[in-house]
Amino acid sequence: MKDYLLFGVAPYVAVTLLLSVSLWRFFFTRYKFSSLSSEFLESKDLFWGSVPWHYGILVLFLGHLIGFLFPREVTLWNSIPIRLIILEATALTFGLLALVGLVLLIKRRMTHPRIRVVTSWMDIVVLVLLLIQVVSGLSTAIIDRWGSSWYVATLVPYVRSVLSLAPNVELISGMSWLVKTHVLGAIVIIGILPFTRLVHFLVPPVSYLWRPYQLVIWNWDRRTIRVPSTKKKAH
Numbered sequence: 001m002k003d004y005l006l007f008g009v010a011p012y013v014a015v016t017l018l019l020s021v022s023l024w025r026f027f028f029t030r031y032k033f034s035s036l037s038s039e040f041l042e043s044k045d046l047f048w049g050s051v052p053w054h055y056g057i058l059v060l061f062l063g064h065l066i067g068f069l070f071p072r073e074v075t076l077w078n079s080i081p082i083r084l085i086i087l088e089a090t091a092l093t094f095g096l097l098a099l100v101g102l103v104l105l106i107k108r109r110m111t112h113p114r115i116r117v118v119t120s121w122m123d124i125v126v127l128v129l130l131l132i133q134v135v136s137g138l139s140t141a142i143i144d145r146w147g148s149s150w151y152v153a154t155l156v157p158y159v160r161s162v163l164s165l166a167p168n169v170e171l172i173s174g175m176s177w178l179v180k181t182h183v184l185g186a187i188v189i190i191g192i193l194p195f196t197r198l199v200h201f202l203v204p205p206v207s208y209l210w211r212p213y214q215l216v217i218w219n220w221d222r223r224t225i226r227v228p229s230t231k232k233k234a235h
């Protein structure tokens with residue numbers, strides 16, 4: 001019964017919250033739909049935490065996505081032992097990179113007085129949840145070895161059963177508490193995401209790839225404004 005609530009019902013509650021609250025916030029409080037940067041209060045420690053965290057988590061996110069979209073190809077890749085080791089070692093490296101970045105970001109929030117002032121209790125909840133998630137993922141990879149192989153027979157059918165609205169909780173029930181913690185952690189993060197500054201993940205600034213960093217809008221004739229006498233008047 002407990003497993004049914006955690007792995008059969010909670011995923012739908014989480015996705016419903018994610019969609020409804022995100023859309024509500026996006027349309028009604030759009031200017032707060034952001035990571036609420038604190039870079040102008042402190043930037044050096046932010047850099048050393050944020051860069052490894054984002055590189056690590058982005059690669060892991062893509063890795064998880066590819067793993068769930070192409071399980072057959074991953075199995076084929078892993079059929080040669082050295083390739084399995086390369087895949088696991090790469091995932092572990094980026095996982096550790098994310099962990100180091102996250103620990104530095106937590107330290108920054110706890111130690112800088114100016115950052116502490118702008119830190120809400122929800123920020124602390126998010127950081128703790130992310131820490132649990134990364135540590136449980138790394139522990140799964142180290143203790144319940146070769147997850148990139150066994151996930152195909154267990155977690156892929158579970159995620160598919162959830163997506164097809166017929167959750168097969170038995171696939172999860174028999175797994176270790178470590179794996180259960182990792183899957184439950186992801187469900188909680190998805191549900192809590194729209195209430196936190198993590199929502200910025202839903203609106204990555206991809207348009208910056210094709211538009212200039214800054215849009216300079218001229219309200220006057222550019223040549224006239226450069227004439228010294230005109231400048232004086234403008235000031």
Ligand code: HEM
Pocket residue numbers: 060064088091092093095098133134135136137138139140141142144145146147148151155159182183185186189
């Ligand atoms: C917020 C979402 C998630 C985050 C931040 C996250 C993070 C991580 C991290 C840091 C690792 C260790 C990297 C490695 O060495 O493989 C990992 C491994 C793993 N994760 Fe996740 N994860 C998330 C969601 C999920 C979900 C939803 C599932 C499955 C339903 C999952 C299944 C796994 C498995 C099976 C491994 C072990 C892979 C291996 O042994 O190489 N993760 N995760």
